[in-house]
Amino acid sequence: MKNTIVGTLALLSAIAIANPIQAENLNHLNQLLGSKKCSQCDLSSAGLVLANLAGADLTGANLVNANLSQANLTGANLTGANLTGASLFGANLSGAILTDATLTGTDLRNAYLLNAQIEGVDLNSANLNGVKGISLEAGTAEQFHRWGVRENERGNYRAAIAHYHRAINLDPEFAPAYLGLGVIYYKHDEHSKAIANTELAVQLFEEQENQLGHQSSSQFLENMELALQIEADIEKRERGAANVGKFMGGVGSLLLQLLL
Incomplete structure (x- = not known):
């Protein structure tokens, strides 16, 4: 029994050592959900469906492949954030700051972009089907x-x-x-x-x-x-x-x- 427990602990330790980024992601995820302040955080592949992130500071955050479907990002600061491959399906981005953000392959279907700031953003490869309130400046x-x-x-x-x-x-x-x-x-x-x-x-x-x-x-x-x-x-x-x-x-x- 002891050998089994020791072996399990050793395996978990090995996994933690081999995947330090995953542990860091968890810390950053908890930081975001707890304080809504996570500038430069690594939140790649994070599951944030329906998350209330209104007014959150996500400047320069790594949100590659993150799932932010139907999340509330009203007034959130996403300046310089990397949203490559992220899902923002049905998300509320009204008044959000997306200046210089990367939106390569980002799913923005049915998202709300009323009064969102999108200067310096390339939307050519984003999925904009059904997007609402998109500015002509986009x-x-x-x-x-x-x-x-x-x-x-x-x-x-x-x-x-x-x-x-x-x-x-x-x-x-x-x-x-x-x-x-x-x-x-x-x-x-x-x-x-x-x-x-x-x-x-x-x-x-x-x-x-x-x-x-x-x-x-x-x-x-x-x-x-x-x-x-x-x-x-x-x-x-x-x-x-x-x-x-x-x-x-x-x-x-x-x-x-x-x-x-």
């Missing part, structure tokens, strides 16, 4: 357009539409965003919106002497209008066939009545 018209294209490819059409509109708010003459809206609206059978946005894209591309954009948008508009015309013709023929069927049925009833 990116350029080109960046919002790229995010829109990415969300469109993922099938997240609402998020894509929101990004395209942000691009247009930044640059009302940003033709690619109008074309992006035209494509999505056509997919969702909102044909009048699809045509209006595509026509505007064609006009802007032409004014800006963008030959590739003008050619692509013009071709899409032409094909869209052709497809809609074909659909209308088919519907008209089907409607006509249905009316003929009703007429023939009526004639049949009349003939039966004449035999009475």
Whole structure:
């Protein structure tokens, strides 16, 4: 029995020696939860789901792969923090300071970013699907357009539409965003919106002497209008066939009545 206990203690000691970072993480985690002050802390892979970290000092903290889903980070200071691969799904980051933070591959789906400070932050690889309150200062018209294209490819059409509109708010003459809206609206059978946005894209591309954009948008508009015309013709023929069927049925009833 003694040998077993001694062997177990030796094993635990060996694990502690071999993994000093894990012990340090635990100390830092306790520090954060106890005081909300953990500047420069190592909190990589920490489990902080639903944690109340409002106003916490996490400047320069290592939060790589940390799980902060639905955490309350209202007004938290995350200046220079490394959030690579971290999950902030549904987290409340309203008023948080994210200046110069690293958000490579960060999951920000459905997060709240109202009044968050995000100067010097690269959001190009972050997942922004459903993000709420994101400032127009978060990116350029080109960046919002790229995010829109990415969300469109993922099938997240609402998020894509929101990004395209942000691009247009930044640059009302940003033709690619109008074309992006035209494509999505056509997919969702909102044909009048699809045509209006595509026509505007064609006009802007032409004014800006963008030959590739003008050619692509013009071709899409032409094909869209052709497809809609074909659909209308088919519907008209089907409607006509249905009316003929009703007429023939009526004639049949009349003939039966004449035999009475």
